[in-house]
Amino acid sequence: MANTLDQVPFGGAEFAENPEPRCPCILLLDTSGSMKGEPMAQLNEGLVTFKDELSADALAQKRVEVALITFGPVQVHSDFQTADLFKPPHLETTGDTPMGAAILQALAILEQRKQAYKSNGISYYRPWIFLVTDGAPTDAWKEAAKKVHAGEEAKALSFFAVGVEGANFETLEQIAVRKPLKLKELRFRDLFIWLSNSLSAVSRSNVDEQVPLQNPTTPEGWAAV
Amino acid sequence: MSMGGWRYVAASVIGTSHEKAGGTCQDANGCQIYAPLAGEKILTAAVADGAGSAVCGGEGAAKACRALLGLMDAHLDSGRTVEEITQDTARWWMTTIQNLLEEEARAVSRERRDFACTILGLIVGESCAACLQVGDGVIVLADSEEQAYGHVFWPDRGEYANTTHFVTEEDAIEHLQFDSVKRRVVEAALLTDGLQNIALNYQQRSAHEPFFRGLFTPLRTAEEGCSRELSESLAAFLSSPRVNEKTDDDKTLVLASRTASDIAIPAV
Numbered sequence: 001m002a003n004t005l006d007q008v009p010f011g012g013a014e015f016a017e018n019p020e021p022r023c024p025c026i027l028l029l030d031t032s033g034s035m036k037g038e039p040m041a042q043l044n045e046g047l048v049t050f051k052d053e054l055s056a057d058a059l060a061q062k063r064v065e066v067a068l069i070t071f072g073p074v075q076v077h078s079d080f081q082t083a084d085l086f087k088p089p090h091l092e093t094t095g096d097t098p099m100g101a102a103i104l105q106a107l108a109i110l111e112q113r114k115q116a117y118k119s120n121g122i123s124y125y126r127p128w129i130f131l132v133t134d135g136a137p138t139d140a141w142k143e144a145a146k147k148v149h150a151g152e153e154a155k156a157l158s159f160f161a162v163g164v165e166g167a168n169f170e171t172l173e174q175i176a177v178r179k180p181l182k183l184k185e186l187r188f189r190d191l192f193i194w195l196s197n198s199l200s201a202v203s204r205s206n207v208d209e210q211v212p213l214q215n216p217t218t219p220e221g222w223a224a225v
Numbered sequence: 226m227s228m229g230g231w232r233y234v235a236a237s238v239i240g241t242s243h244e245k246a247g248g249t250c251q252d253a254n255g256c257q258i259y260a261p262l263a264g265e266k267i268l269t270a271a272v273a274d275g276a277g278s279a280v281c282g283g284e285g286a287a288k289a290c291r292a293l294l295g296l297m298d299a300h301l302d303s304g305r306t307v308e309e310i311t312q313d314t315a316r317w318w319m320t321t322i323q324n325l326l327e328e329e330a331r332a333v334s335r336e337r338r339d340f341a342c343t344i345l346g347l348i349v350g351e352s353c354a355a356c357l358q359v360g361d362g363v364i365v366l367a368d369s370e371e372q373a374y375g376h377v378f379w380p381d382r383g384e385y386a387n388t389t390h391f392v393t394e395e396d397a398i399e400h401l402q403f404d405s406v407k408r409r410v411v412e413a414a415l416l417t418d419g420l421q422n423i424a425l426n427y428q429q430r431s432a433h434e435p436f437f438r439g440l441f442t443p444l445r446t447a448e449e450g451c452s453r454e455l456s457e458s459l460a461a462f463l464s465s466p467r468v469n470e471k472t473d474d475d476k477t478l479v480l481a482s483r484t485a486s487d488i489a490i491p492a493v
Contacts, residue, residue, distance in 0.1 A: 009455060010462035012439030015423035015471060021386035121428035123386040155384075202387070204242070204473070 020062045021123040023203040024113055026106045030133035031070045032097040039186055040093050046188030047088035053196035054083040063203035071102035080113050100141030107147055125202050131161045136168030145175040152177040181223035190222035230449040231258050231268045233481035236460035240419055242473035251275030251283035252417050252477040255290045259301050268349040269297040272477045274417040276341035276391055285326055285340030292322045293346045307350030315357040315403040322392055341391040345415050354406040359397050361389040365432045367412040374437040378402040380421055412441055412482045419476030445486035
C-alpha cells in the first residue's frame with residue numbers, strides 16, 4: 001500500500017457514499033371517457049416511449065422519480081419511484097374529469113415525498129407536475145389553481161399543462177401560471193421524448209440557476225401555444 | 226510528530242461536463258502564508274465556484290478569490306489580529322468584493338450577475354480561525370491530530386440540488402455565514418460544490434472522515450510552504466476516473482496542515 005501511496009499521494013482518500021439527488025415528476029393524466037380510442041392509444045404508446053427514453057440515460061434513471069395519477073376518478077396509479085423501476089401502465093378510459101381533486105392529490109403526494117427526501121438527507125431538484133387533459137374540470141378547481149399559483153410563486157414546483165384537442169384552454173390558463181401548451185395532432189410520443197430529455201437535463205444540472213429547456217413550440221415541435 | 230509552520234496544496238480542475246461542452250474550469254482558489262518579521266505565521270485561503278449560468282462565472286471566481294486574499298492581507302498589514310475579524314469585517318469584505326465585481330462588469334459592459342460565484346474564505350492564526358462563506362462548498366477543520374474533521378457551515382444550497390447563493394446577489398450579505406473559531410486549528414480544507422458528494426456524508430450531515438484522513442496523510446510529510454509537486458498530484462487525483470465517476474462538475478480543493486510527520490503513515 002505504501003508503494004501505491006508514493007505514486008498516487010492522495011489515492012488513500014475514501015469517498016462518502018451519498019444517495020443520488022432526485023428529480024421528482026408527477027404525470028397527471030386525464031383518462032376521462034372522451035380520451036377513448038386513438039387519444040388513449042397514443043397516450044399509452046407515449047408512456048412506453050417515456051420509459052425507453054429515460055432508460056437510455058443512466059443518470060436520469062437513478063435520479064428522475066416518476067409518480068402517475070389518473071383522473072377520474074382520481075387514482076394514484078403509481079407513487080414516486082426512480083425511472084428504472086417505473087413501468088408504463090396500460091391506461092383505460094374511465095369516468096369524468098375531476099381535475100381539481102387530481103391536482104390537490106398531486107400536491108399532497110409531492111409534499112410527502114419532499115418530507116421523505118428531507119428526513120433521509122437526499123437533495124432534490126424543483127419538482128415537476130405535468131398535466132395532460134382533453135377536457136374541462138368537472139369538479140371545483142379554484143382551490144387547486146390557487147395552490148398551483150402559490151407553488152409556482154414560492155418556486156416549490158413547476159406546473160405544466162398540456163391540452164389535447166378539445167381541452168378547455170381558458171380554464172387551463174387560470175390553473176397554470178405557465179402558458180398551457182396545445183398538443184399538435186396526437187403527438188404524445190414527441191411530447192414524452194421532450195419530457196424525458198428535459199428531466200434528463202434537469203437531473204444532471206449543477207449549481208445552475210436555470211436549465212434551458214428545448215422549446216416545444218417550434219414549427220417542428222409537438223406543441224403550439 | 227512536531228508542530229511546525231504550514232504546508233499546503235491547492236488545485237482547481239475542470240469537470241467532465243464542462244470539458245465535454247468545450248468550456249473552461251470556473252472554479253478558483255488561492256492560498257498564502259502571511260509571515261510577518263515577528264510573530265505568528267498566518268494561513269489565508271479562499272476558494273470560489275463560478276456559476277455555470279453566468280457568462281463570466283470563472284472570471285468572477287478568480288477575481289473574488291484574489292480580492293478576498295487581498296482584503297485579509299490588508300487586515301493583517303494594518304496590525305490587526307485574526308481574533309479581531311468579526312461578522313462586520315466579513316460583511317465589509319463581501320460588500321467590497323461585490324463593488325469590485327460591479328466595476329469589473331461595468332468595464333466590459335456586463336452586469337454584476339454575469340460574474341456570479343460562491344466564495345469561501347479562511348484565515349487561521351495561532352489560536353483562532355475566522356471562516357466565512359456565501360453559497361455552497363465547505364470548510365473543514367481539525368483542532369488536533371487526533372480530533373475528527375468537522376465542517377464549519379453545512380453547504381448553503383437553497384432548497385434544491387441545483388440552486389445556491391452567489392456573492393453577486395443583491396442580498397448576498399444576508400446569506401453570508403461567519404464564524405470565529407476560538408481554538409487552535411491544525412488542519413484545514415476548503416472545497417467547492419463539485420467535491421461535496423464525496424467529502425460529506427449527507428445523511429449524517431458530517432465531514433466524511435476517511436476522505437480527509439487519506440488526503441492529509443501525504444501532506445504531513447511535505448516541506449513547509451506550498452508543495453508544487455504535491456499540488457500537481459492533487460490535481461491528478463481530482464481528474465482521476467475515480468473522482469470523475471462521482472462528479473462531473475468543476476472541483477477545487479485546498480489542504481493545509483501544520484502537523485509535520487517524519488514518516489509517511491501507510492494507508493490502513
